[in-house]
Amino acid sequence: MSESVPLVEPGLPLWREYLELCKPRVVALICFTAVVGMLLAVPGMVPLNALLAGNLGIFLAASSAAVINQVIDARVDAQMDRTRNRPLPTGSVRPSDALVFAGVLAVLSMVLLVVWVNLLTAVLTFASLIGYAVIYTAYLKRATPQNIVIGGAAGAAPPVLGWTAVTGTVDPNALLLFLIVFVWTPPHFWALAIRRHEEYARVKIPMLPVTHGLAYTRLHVLLYTALLLAVSLLPFVTRFAGWPYALAALALGARFMHWAVRLYRTHDAAIASATFRFSIIYLMGLFAALLVDHYLPRWGLG
Template identity: 85%
Template sequence: MPESASAGTAAGSRWREYLELCKPRVVALICFTAVVGMLLAVPGMVPWNALLAGNLGIFLAASSAAVINQVIDARADAQMDRTRNRPLPTGTVTAGEALLFAAVLGVVSMILLEVFVNTLTAVLTFASLIGYAVVYTLYLKRATPQNIVIGGAAGAAPPVLGWTAVTGSVDPPALLLFLIIFVWTPPHFWALAIRRHEEYARVNIPMLPVTHGLAYTRLHVLLYAVLLLAVSLLPYATQFAGWPYAVAAVLLGARFIQWSVRLYRTQDSDVASATFRYSITYLMGLFAALLVDHYL
């Protein structure tokens, strides 16, 4: 192979390694909820500075947090089947390189948000980054089985960030969007934790199924799914959304409860995986329904 072609292949592989550090699928979901928060904040079109610079800033900050998360968790990731092939455990990217990459992403995101959006969004985005990358990953994750409940506040911030990027203020509807994701996060993540409980036990991370058992965790997934259905109807109850959204929320929530009941009644790990996958579909569907209802 010619030297130039070999160098090009190496550069392409390197680029993919850094992209994987950003957890692009997770960040894509984060950015989707942020975009919905922006669009719900105004009756018409979102200002271009908020839409472009705001979303890019939120994307880069979320990516920075994801990289820091993997640097801190590299040793545990190397012992877990789901994560052992990530760039840091395999050694294709060093911890120093990853931290430098995270710093660049974080600094650029803050500059974009401060210069082109507003200070409130920059401050809240930085707080969310620190909340996930440091408070949750470095402390809460290994301190308490309620880690994902408490740490879920950082993951629930994106629609609020999208909202403030447009309005410059934190308003009650934005807090409803925050509450939906905050309540959604535990059953979403606990379904995965049930599937991977042996791996979490191996690396001494006190996830709920490790500390309290699978039956206890299954029950709590079901209870949270019921609570989530109630919380998801708050936008309709407060007249922020109309009946098209309410119908979608009931159907999506009922399906989530159905999966949670199946999970509660079985020890099949495939049902846990299916519940986890549906939880992602649920959140995307619910926020899409909010958006459709908004423009209807």
């Protein structure tokens, strides 16, 4: 069954279409967690090459992965209300041009990271790119309702990439940051999947609410949110962070639990949307709290 393709807005600059292919809002959150990883890795200022070249390299790699994701998903995106106006479904960018664009971004990323940062960061960044763009998008997404759990490893890598860009090593504290994002990903995305479950069912993507039902998915959002609250306190337990962070983590976790409980008790799609939106605020707030806690002693307040 064919679907009509939405008309492209006349006169829309082509650069904006290519920028949209990069999923700038998602990549901005990725880069934020990477920057926090960099700043937490050292007591003082981050070396300029790591701060500039490292973040640009991570940004370009994440953008490349986003473009490849949309090329692979173009036919599915055209059938979903949330994604049907993306540049590939509308025909404003050709798939072949998008792939060339993704390749250029990936090459530039690797050159920046290898030449101006370090090889470990380049290797881990490339592995994350392949993990999201190929393993998750092309295989896991269509193979199992646990797709977002398994594939979440690629999305949880940025704070580790930021850390290695500065130190050249993978530190246990960096892995704590990875774990937080990894556990955050399922309740974050499943809230959206609940809101859009009919669309995922229509395109035969086996997201959890499609394969196991809404009630089952709501329960798992609640359980993962409770697990996230516990995991978010590990930096305090290991003395990587202090009381200011712990209090912020408890407050943010309690608010996330509030939304998860409401989602569990209701069939209102608006609550699923609100839970999804708050999950983004939660992650940004948690990493910001880690950063503030890290610098409080330098400000004479810790």
